[in-house]
Amino acid sequence: MSAVTEVLADSSVIAKRNILKITRIPDLLVGTLISPIMFILLFGYVFGGAIAVGGGNYREFLVPGIFAQTVIFGATVTGAGIADDMQKGIIERFRSLPMAQSSVLVGRTASDVVLNVIVTVIMSLTGLLIGWRIRTSLLDAVIGYALLLLFAYAISWVMGLLGLLIRTPEAFNNLTFLTIFPLTFITNAFVPLESFPGPLRTVAEWNPVSTLVQAARERFGNVPPQTELSSWSLQNSELYTLLWIVVILAVFVPLATRQYRRAAAR
Amino acid sequence: MKRYGDVTAVAGVDLEVPTGTVLALLGPNGAGKTTTVRMLTTLLVPDEGSATVAGVDVAADPREVRRRIGLSGQYAAVDENLTGLENLDMVGRLYHLGRKRSKERAWELLEQFDLTDAAKRVTKTYSGGMRRRLDLAGALVAEPPVLFLDEPTTGLDPRSRNDMWDLLTRMVGGGTTLLLTTQYLEEAERLADDIVVIDHGRVIARGTADDLKTQVGGQRVEVVVGSEADVDTAAAVLHEVAAGELQVERRARRITAPVTSGSRALVDVLQRLAEVGVVPLDAGVRRPTLDDVFLTLTGKPAEEVAGGDDPARPVAEEVRS
Numbered sequence: 001m002s003a004v005t006e007v008l009a010d011s012s013v014i015a016k017r018n019i020l021k022i023t024r025i026p027d028l029l030v031g032t033l034i035s036p037i038m039f040i041l042l043f044g045y046v047f048g049g050a051i052a053v054g055g056g057n058y059r060e061f062l063v064p065g066i067f068a069q070t071v072i073f074g075a076t077v078t079g080a081g082i083a084d085d086m087q088k089g090i091i092e093r094f095r096s097l098p099m100a101q102s103s104v105l106v107g108r109t110a111s112d113v114v115l116n117v118i119v120t121v122i123m124s125l126t127g128l129l130i131g132w133r134i135r136t137s138l139l140d141a142v143i144g145y146a147l148l149l150l151f152a153y154a155i156s157w158v159m160g161l162l163g164l165l166i167r168t169p170e171a172f173n174n175l176t177f178l179t180i181f182p183l184t185f186i187t188n189a190f191v192p193l194e195s196f197p198g199p200l201r202t203v204a205e206w207n208p209v210s211t212l213v214q215a216a217r218e219r220f221g222n223v224p225p226q227t228e229l230s231s232w233s234l235q236n237s238e239l240y241t242l243l244w245i246v247v248i249l250a251v252f253v254p255l256a257t258r259q260y261r262r263a264a265a266r
Numbered sequence: 267m268k269r270y271g272d273v274t275a276v277a278g279v280d281l282e283v284p285t286g287t288v289l290a291l292l293g294p295n296g297a298g299k300t301t302t303v304r305m306l307t308t309l310l311v312p313d314e315g316s317a318t319v320a321g322v323d324v325a326a327d328p329r330e331v332r333r334r335i336g337l338s339g340q341y342a343a344v345d346e347n348l349t350g351l352e353n354l355d356m357v358g359r360l361y362h363l364g365r366k367r368s369k370e371r372a373w374e375l376l377e378q379f380d381l382t383d384a385a386k387r388v389t390k391t392y393s394g395g396m397r398r399r400l401d402l403a404g405a406l407v408a409e410p411p412v413l414f415l416d417e418p419t420t421g422l423d424p425r426s427r428n429d430m431w432d433l434l435t436r437m438v439g440g441g442t443t444l445l446l447t448t449q450y451l452e453e454a455e456r457l458a459d460d461i462v463v464i465d466h467g468r469v470i471a472r473g474t475a476d477d478l479k480t481q482v483g484g485q486r487v488e489v490v491v492g493s494e495a496d497v498d499t500a501a502a503v504l505h506e507v508a509a510g511e512l513q514v515e516r517r518a519r520r521i522t523a524p525v526t527s528g529s530r531a532l533v534d535v536l537q538r539l540a541e542v543g544v545v546p547l548d549a550g551v552r553r554p555t556l557d558d559v560f561l562t563l564t565g566k567p568a569e570e571v572a573g574g575d576d577p578a579r580p581v582a583e584e585v586r587s
Contacts, residue, residue, distance in 0.1 A: 006362075013359040017348060024347040024388060089343035093404065096307050098332040099360040 007100040014094075014107025018081060019114050028077065032119050036070040037126060043190055044130050051191050056224025063123075063132035064144075064216040065189025068209055070123055071152035072184060074116040076176045078108050078156040079163030083172045086164070086263065105256055109156040116152050120145060135221030144219030151212050151241060154248040161256040164263045189213045194228060205231040208244040215241050278315070279469055281462060283445055285411075288438050290458035291447040294556060298467035299447035300340060303416045306445070307337045320412045320443075333361075336405030337414045344400050346390040350381050353389060354403055361408040368407075375403040379433070395426030399433070406437075415446040419453060431456055451556050455479070463559060471563050482554050482562045484509075485528035487535055490520045490548040497521065500546070503538045507531040513561065519547075524554070 022028055040062065043051075048058040082105075085091045094104050124132075134141045159176065166172045186203055187210040196204050204210050214237035217223045233240040279302050283289040291299050304310040306317055308328035317324040320334040344353050351372050358368025376385045379399045389397060398418065405413060418434065419427040434457055438444050448454050454461045455475040463471040463478070471478065487507065491500050494516065501514050501521050508523035515521075525531035528551035539546055 009362075010360060013356055017345065017352075017356055020352065021345075021347045088346075089339055090345060092309065092339055093337075093343040093357070094360070095309055096332060096335070096337040097357065097360045098329055098362070 003100070007103050007106060010099045010103035011107035011110060014103055015111040015114070018108060018111035021081075022111075022115055022118070029115070029118065032070070032074050032077070032115065033122060035073070036066050036119075036123055039069070039190075040066055040123075040126060040130060047190075053192050054194075054224040054226030054228075056222070056227075057131065059131050060133065060222045061192075061217070061224055062190065063127040063130075064220055064222055065187070065213045066127075067120060067123055067148055067216060068151075068187075068189055068213045069184040070119055071116045071148050072155055072180060072209070074119050075112055075152040075155040076159045076173075076180065077115055078105075078112050079159030079161075079166075079172050079176065080169045081108060082160055082163035083167050083169045086167050087169070091263075101260070102257055105157075105160050105260055109153060109160060112156045113149055113153055116149055120148065132222070136219060140219045140221070144216045147212065147215055147219070147238065147241060150245055151208070154245045154252070157249060157252040157256050161252055161259055164256065164259040167263070183207070184209055187213060192224070192227070193230065193234075202231075206233050208241055210234065211237040211241045211244075279462075279464060279467060281445075283443055283460075285443050286441045287459040288444040288446065288457055290454035290461045291445065291464060292449070292451065292454045292461050292556065292559070293447070293464040294449060294560070297465045299464065300416055301467070302464070303337075303414050303445070303447060307335055307414050308332055333408070334410055335412045335414060336408065336410040338398075338402045338405040338416065338418060340416045340420060344389045344392075344397055344404070347388055349386050349388055350376060350392070350396075350400050351385040353400060354407060357404045357407045363408065371407055375406060379403045393426075395422055395429065398422060398426070398430065402430075402433070411443060413442050413444045415444065417447050417449065420449065427453075449556055451478075451482075451559055452553055463563065465560070465564070471559070478559065479554070482524075482559050484554070485525055485531075486522050486552050486554060486558065487525050487528065487531050488520060488522045488548075488550055488552055489535060489539070489546045490518070491544060492519070492547050494519055496544045499542055499544050500539060503535055503542065503544075506538065507534050510562075524558070525551075 043062050043066075044059045048062065051058055053061045082091075091104065095101065162175065163172055166175065186200065187207050188204065189209065193201055193204050193210070211233050214223070214229075214234050218237065229235045279298065281289065281291075281302075291302060293299050301310065305312045306319055306324060308324055308331050311325065319331050322330045322334065324331050344350075345356070348356065351369075354372035354375055355368050358371050359365070361368075363371060373382075373385070376382050379402070381396060381399060381403070384392060384396060389400060392400065402415070402418065405415070415434075419430050422430060431453070434444075434446075438457070444457075446453075446457065455478075458475065461471075461473065461475055461478055462469055471481070473481075487504065489500055489504060491497060497514065497516055497519055501512055504512055504521050504523040507525055509526045510524040513522040523531075532549065532551050536546070536549060539549075
């Protein structure tokens with residue numbers, strides 16, 4: 001077996017294991033879905049009335065933002081799972097097997113994508129229920145979803161590294177809560193950027209989550225007519241987001257892989 | 267013949283396990299047993315020294331070593347959200363046995379380990395003993411020639427422990443080379459051809475179970491008396507039957523004597539105690555424990571030795587027969 005096929009084969013075994021876990025622990029899926037559904041209801045029906053989105057429909061504006069937040073939270077499953085596996089000695093077992101060791105992380109992050117696909121389907125149906133529509137072509141929609149999933153995949157590697165560093169699922173969950181909330185709230189996901197005060201607005205404009213949301217809105221045809229694209233990052237949202245994805249993967253895949261070797265050999 | 271040469275655990279452990287034999291690494295908590303096993307199974311890279319497992323150098327070709335070993339750790343590393351079958355199938359796939367063979371092998375092992383009925387239940391619902399058995403089955407998936415078991419019965423209730431011993435006895439009958447670690451002398455005696463006693467990462471004794479027993483003495487007669495005033499009287503009585511030095515724990519009012527013939531000595535002791543008018547609270551015969559081994563070898567109980575800074579004097583040469 002060549003090295004590449006071996007990594008792929010072993011990764012698929014690991015991914016399969018994690019996917020089985022999704023079916024075994026309903027909480028995992030429910031937990032990932034409950035907060036975005038709450039947010040859709042809260043923002044769509046409670047706060048939304050007070051938010052003007054430049055001539056557009058707020059709920060339609062909101063849904064791609066919720067997608068982004070949801071898949072990013074979905075990406076944290078890798079980190080919590082790795083921390084859990086470290087604690088329970090599963091990683092030790094993997095390490096004693098003649099398998100491609102990199103496949104533990106490759107398989108883990110891949111299973112996050114599967115979880116995110118399921119979650120995105122459910123959230124899309126929820127979106128349709130409250131009046132969100134895809135107003136472009138099928139191809140555009142596919143690209144929009146792909147971008148969301150790809151960005152989340154890159155985040156999975158960051159979370160994988162954090163999980164390896166932190167080692168306990170509880171502490172990991174606390175930390176991700178504290179980091180992901182600002183990352184997804186200081187963006188255009190819930191309110192238009194025009195309402196942000198100066199410096200915070202700049203941060204939000206260059207926050208890749210904002211550009212991801214902007215790109216998704218463009219691909220789904222949900223950009224409100226009077227949206228002002230005030231920065232290069234927003235004007236080239238797709239390119240800018242892709243750049244981030246590449247950079248995150250280039251930095252965190254090797255870092256997480258190295259940390260896996262170290263953490264497991266302690 | 268396999269050689270484990272010059273593995274430096276905490277200080278230095280030299281082991282050699284001939285093919286098809288069982289070696290028990292006996293020692294208290296923190297003696298360096300797990301560290302030694304982790305180095306031999308490629309999980310830890312030794313700072314110094316070398317080791318050869320199944321003819322393969324651990325440092326030079328860890329991957330090849332992993333192909334030839336099975337490891338079952340101190341706590342059962344089974345995925346609690348998967349069924350027993352799925353757990354074993356996954357391990358088989360990761361040993362690259364192939365889809366069909368992995369499943370076949372999983373069923374074989376479930377049968378062998380008496381887990382067939384529980385095969386399709388998630389292991390969360392398993393008892394501690396079942397999890398251990400499944401973990402052990404995981405180590406056997408690839409039918410490795412060399413097996414490492416780190417404290418296979420620690421934390422098991424006496425019944426599960428007995429079951430595990432039976433299972434291991436049957437298993438090593440099949441010619442597997444086994445290195446196991448344990449805190450129980452009884453376990454080492456029952457399963458191993460050779461026993462290496464380690465402490466502070468150093469070998470303090472080695473030999474067959476019989477060698478060790480000869481050195482440590484066979485059984486122990488233990489008497490607990492009701493009042494501290496009786497301790498000396500009772501000690502004098504036990505001294506008459508003792509085959510070695512007495513162990514007197516004044517505060518616990520317990521006196522222990524190594525004896526050659528346990529039940530006869532006990533009858534004698536009880537008779538003599540009645541004569542001198544001491545009524546024991548408790549009296550019995552027991553087998554020597556790890557503590558007794560340590561007491562004999564180092565003059566200190568196991569915990570004290572393990573906790574102290576002064577490393578135990580290596581006495582390997584004296585023990586070797």
